[in-house]
Amino acid sequence: MPDNMNIYRPLKAKLTNVIEESPLIKTFVLVPEERFAFKTGQFIELSVDGIGEAPFTPSSSPFITEKLEVTVMKTGYVTEYMHSLKPGVCMGIRGPYGRGYPVETFYDKEVLILGGGCGLAPIRSLLYALEGIKDKLRKVTLCYGSKTPVDCIYKPLFDRLNSIEKFEAYRTVDRADEGWKGSVGVVTILLNKIDININNSVAIVCGPPIMMKFGTIRLLELGYQDNQIYLSMEKNMSCGLGKCGHCMMGEFFVCKDGPVFTYDEIKHNPEIWK
Amino acid sequence: MQYKSIKKEEWDKVLESLLSSHTIFASVINEFGQDYELIEPVDIPSISYNKPKPATSLKSFFLPIKENVTSERSAEKPRIIIGTPNCDIEGLSLLDEIYLDDVFPDIHYRERRENTLLISADCFGIQEHCHCMTYNIKPYSTINADLAVMNLDGNMIFRIISGKGKEFINNIPSASPVDNKEIISAIDKEHNVTESLLSAANKGLPDYETTGKLVTKARVDIWEKYSVHCVSCGACTTACPTCTCFLLIDKPGFEKVKQMDTCQYPGFERVAGGEDALYELHNRFRNRYMCKYVWKPEKFRSLACTGCGRCIEGCIGKINKNEIFMELAK
Numbered sequence: 240m241p242d243n244m245n246i247y248r249p250l251k252a253k254l255t256n257v258i259e260e261s262p263l264i265k266t267f268v269l270v271p272e273e274r275f276a277f278k279t280g281q282f283i284e285l286s287v288d289g290i291g292e293a294p295f296t297p298s299s300s301p302f303i304t305e306k307l308e309v310t311v312m313k314t315g316y317v318t319e320y321m322h323s324l325k326p327g328v329c330m331g332i333r334g335p336y337g338r339g340y341p342v343e344t345f346y347d348k349e350v351l352i353l354g355g356g357c358g359l360a361p362i363r364s365l366l367y368a369l370e371g372i373k374d375k376l377r378k379v380t381l382c383y384g385s386k387t388p389v390d391c392i393y394k395p396l397f398d399r400l401n402s403i404e405k406f407e408a409y410r411t412v413d414r415a416d417e418g419w420k421g422s423v424g425v426v427t428i429l430l431n432k433i434d435i436n437i438n439n440s441v442a443i444v445c446g447p448p449i450m451m452k453f454g455t456i457r458l459l460e461l462g463y464q465d466n467q468i469y470l471s472m473e474k475n476m477s478c479g480l481g482k483c484g485h486c487m488m489g490e491f492f493v494c495k496d497g498p499v500f501t502y503d504e505i506k507h508n509p510e511i512w513k
Numbered sequence: 514m515q516y517k518s519i520k521k522e523e524w525d526k527v528l529e530s531l532l533s534s535h536t537i538f539a540s541v542i543n544e545f546g547q548d549y550e551l552i553e554p555v556d557i558p559s560i561s562y563n564k565p566k567p568a569t570s571l572k573s574f575f576l577p578i579k580e581n582v583t584s585e586r587s588a589e590k591p592r593i594i595i596g597t598p599n600c601d602i603e604g605l606s607l608l609d610e611i612y613l614d615d616v617f618p619d620i621h622y623r624e625r626r627e628n629t630l631l632i633s634a635d636c637f638g639i640q641e642h643c644h645c646m647t648y649n650i651k652p653y654s655t656i657n658a659d660l661a662v663m664n665l666d667g668n669m670i671f672r673i674i675s676g677k678g679k680e681f682i683n684n685i686p687s688a689s690p691v692d693n694k695e696i697i698s699a700i701d702k703e704h705n706v707t708e709s710l711l712s713a714a715n716k717g718l719p720d721y722e723t724t725g726k727l728v729t730k731a732r733v734d735i736w737e738k739y740s741v742h743c744v745s746c747g748a749c750t751t752a753c754p755t756c757t758c759f760l761l762i763d764k765p766g767f768e769k770v771k772q773m774d775t776c777q778y779p780g781f782e783r784v785a786g787g788e789d790a791l792y793e794l795h796n797r798f799r800n801r802y803m804c805k806y807v808w809k810p811e812k813f814r815s816l817a818c819t820g821c822g823r824c825i826e827g828c829i830g831k832i833n834k835n836e837i838f839m840e841l842a843k
Contacts (some may be wrong), residue, residue, distance in 0.1 A: 289765035315785030484758030
């Protein structure tokens, strides 16, 4: 970072497309005024001019720097405003911030990814990153759960993943509808279906706090060690700079020390699932 | 340590001449109490040296309560701050670690730091809640400030601490080196008196590390008991020289306004989905002590409580953190 750079000033980015993923989730395609590089799992602060900003992990490939995709669930004041935006408006980006997934340490291993709800957004970016290094990986298995079939985002992604060598993807829903023929139940039930060499594996969990908690518990029961489980923590990352204090989780600034942690690093803190 | 001395009348003239090129803030005692004031020539004789302590902590000079952090700004006059007690000087070192970190340095904070000459004042005497020594902080500065001043019977004695302080004092022709052993022993005597007062006033109060252990082990009933009187006003964190949490507020034109915030306010950790790790009052109340005595010490070299006692003085619920620690230590 240049010495005289103002850390609070966002980079402008033009919103070029808005993709409706589910009734509550949209993907925003942004073209920043400068090339924007990030590591998968890192996050950005995305702002709506004059309204507010919020942290999101890009859902696009880290190999692409001229555009950026951010998948946003309508859940609060800023995201509700975002959902009303049309292509052509200018948005603000700060970042990238924090520590992403250490994909280089996954070489020669099997990667198990457990995702829930909008947690598939950062996972999609990770999947792009893993696809780029698939020759160095043993296997990538995605287990994803959504509340209903309609709430599932990136639906074409699953067929595409299943067509890639070494990749496989499974889906489940909490509540089925008439057309649903697949698995019903929380995401951890998919773990019974998969074949994975746990000793030579890492597990990644990303989703709502309750899913992260029970996902981690199940992985531990299956025999995963604390340092084999990567969690993408969600806190109120306001500044992204390790200064404002809003995302403190025990001794960690989630924005700077995370958002990706191994379970081993944070398990001593009883507040991680709050 | 090197000392230089100048007669009080001469020093007052130096300050008057500096006012044409500098902004000077100094500790002043008036009918409203003791606090920093913007100094005009008429105020110079009433600057208070060596009395602990200004009501406002030093942080407000470097981290304003509210500021636009994205707008362009013009250069400010160099600034001199006089009369800062060492607890606040120590507090500034934590702010430096947070705001001048290698990865994301805050340019506004850095400009203010570089633009400011800090003349600390040794504390002669204590206030009711002063407890710096409990945390191994002396009531006088030997590091981190630029100079430290003592008014000894009309002689202003300056301890030279930084290169910037040395340059400043060396540019005052009437300041002469102190090699008089009587003056040095007079300084030592004042320090000893203050240190004795601090020790006597804080007998039994656990040290920093012990406090961290006690706070970690404390059961929820302790936090519930003491937080009953907390109204979440945030006076404790506002008065604190090391609490610097803030909120970024968006304004049109992608401008950001940085406003001081506190973990004591409801909703501080609330995320968009509604989860709030600090929803309960006793959890917010505990958070401040965990942050100061357990979490910040794991992350930073500098202390997150310097024993100034302002949080105790400022609490409208009359919560005395030291009473909590004494109860935990029983």
